[in-house]
Amino acid sequence: MRDKLKRSAVPGLLLALALLLGACGAGPAAPTAAPAETQSQTTPEPTPEPTPEPTEPPRLGPDLPALYPVDDSYFEDAAFFGNSLMVGLKLYGGLEAGDFIAGTSANVVNVGQMCPEGMGESRSMLDVLCARPYGKIYLHLGINEIGFDTDYFAQLYGQLIDRIQAKQPDAAIIITSLTPVTASKSAQGETFSQTRVLRYNEALHQLAEDKGCYYLDLVSALAGPDGFLPADASTDGVHLTPEMYEVWADWMRTHYVPV
Numbered sequence: 589m590r591d592k593l594k595r596s597a598v599p600g601l602l603l604a605l606a607l608l609l610g611a612c613g614a615g616p617a618a619p620t621a622a623p624a625e626t627q628s629q630t631t632p633e634p635t636p637e638p639t640p641e642p643t644e645p646p647r648l649g650p651d652l653p654a655l656y657p658v659d660d661s662y663f664e665d666a667a668f669f670g671n672s673l674m675v676g677l678k679l680y681g682g683l684e685a686g687d688f689i690a691g692t693s694a695n696v697v698n699v700g701q702m703c704p705e706g707m708g709e710s711r712s713m714l715d716v717l718c719a720r721p722y723g724k725i726y727l728h729l730g731i732n733e734i735g736f737d738t739d740y741f742a743q744l745y746g747q748l749i750d751r752i753q754a755k756q757p758d759a760a761i762i763i764t765s766l767t768p769v770t771a772s773k774s775a776q777g778e779t780f781s782q783t784r785v786l787r788y789n790e791a792l793h794q795l796a797e798d799k800g801c802y803y804l805d806l807v808s809a810l811a812g813p814d815g816f817l818p819a820d821a822s823t824d825g826v827h828l829t830p831e832m833y834e835v836w837a838d839w840m841r842t843h844y845v846p847v
Contacts (some may be wrong), residue, residue, distance in 0.1 A: 596820055625840035650796035650803040652762065652792055652843040660684040663724070664842065670694060670728030673767060673827065677728075680830035681837035691715050695732040696744040714748075724845060725756060726804070730788050731826060735779050740793040749799050760845045761801040765789040767836075768817040770808050773825025780826065782816055802845055804836040809839035 641698045663686040666676055675691035677683070689704045691713060710715050711785050717725070727749075749761065766785045776783040787809065796803040810832060812818045817825075821832045828836070 593821040612664070618786050625774075643835050645813075649803060650763075650793065652802050652804050652845065654842055655844060655846065657838075657841045658785065658844060660841075662841075662847075665723035666726060667717055667722045667724070668726045668728070669699075669713065670726075670764075671730075671732055673731065674728045676728075677833050677836055678706075678830060678832035682834055687722075689713050690728075694729065696729050696741070696748050697733075699729075700789040714751065717752065721754060722759045724762060725752065725759045726762045726764055726840075727752075730766045732793065734766075734784060734788065738787055738791050741788065742795055745792070746795055748800065749795070749801065752801070762804050762845065763792050763801050764804040765792055765797045765806045767828065768815070768827075769826040770817065770822050771814065773822075774816060775827075782792055804840065804843060805835060806839070809835060 631824065660683055663683060666686040668677065668683075668686055668688045668690065669692050671694040672690075672692040674688065674694075677693060678688035680688065689707070691699075691702050691705045693700060694713060698749075700715075701712055703709050704713045704716055707716065711719070713749055727744065729748075730741070733744075736744075749763075752759075752761065766788050769780055769785060771782075773780050774785075778784060784808070789805075793803050795801070810817055810821070811827070812821075817828075817832075821829055823829060
């Protein structure tokens with residue numbers, strides 16, 4: 589009977605021993621992978637890059653570039669504002685579009701009082717300029733103020749521009765340089781010397797930079813190889829012959845604010 593019990597216990601012991609040895613030889617249990625859904629919930633989504641707002645290309649400076657010629661329809665929304673030289677441009681330049689608001693002896697001080705020539709207006713030049721919207725405003729002033737201190741002239745011109753910009757906020761304002769004088773006129777004294785003309789033009793160029801305006805260099809358009817206005821291109825050393833006003837107009841057709 590005892591032998592029978594021993595024999596029946598052996599298989600059980602062997603099975604227990606096998607299970608024990610199997611448990612001891614097994615390595616640590618591998619970690620259970622998280623479900624795919626759980627993993628996606630813990631991974632942050634990438635932040636999208638903001639779309640930049642479109643901007644206008646920066647201006648490189650006030651100088652008008654040389655471009656392909658435009659026809660005179662470009663000037664349909666333009667005003668030409670200034671002194672007797674601007675009157676001459678109206679009479680002889682050949683421009684077929686634009687409003688000329690100009691007068692002999694006009695300067696940065698009196699344009700708020702004197703009336704424009706040839707328009708039948710009783711209002712001042714400045715009031716006429718501000719009465720309707722313009723896309724482009726060409727300013728030509730300075731030769732009648734040539735005896736002013738340069739800084740004082742620039743101050744008064746700047747105040748005039750401020751008044752125009754307040755009334756014409758959408759207009760491109762083009763400050764035109766003083767035109768060159770002849771060598772003989774320049775030699776007559778400091779006031780109308782070419783040196784003084786160029787000094788005024790430097791002030792006008794800086795004013796264009798400071799006020800966000802454009803600058804049209806007429807010395808490059810009208811001066812001869814020596815830097816002066818040719819003797820046969822002027823009636824008095826300052827004002828131009830009809831042919832030179834045509835040169836001025838052609839220069840504006842190739843130097844303008846891009847649209």
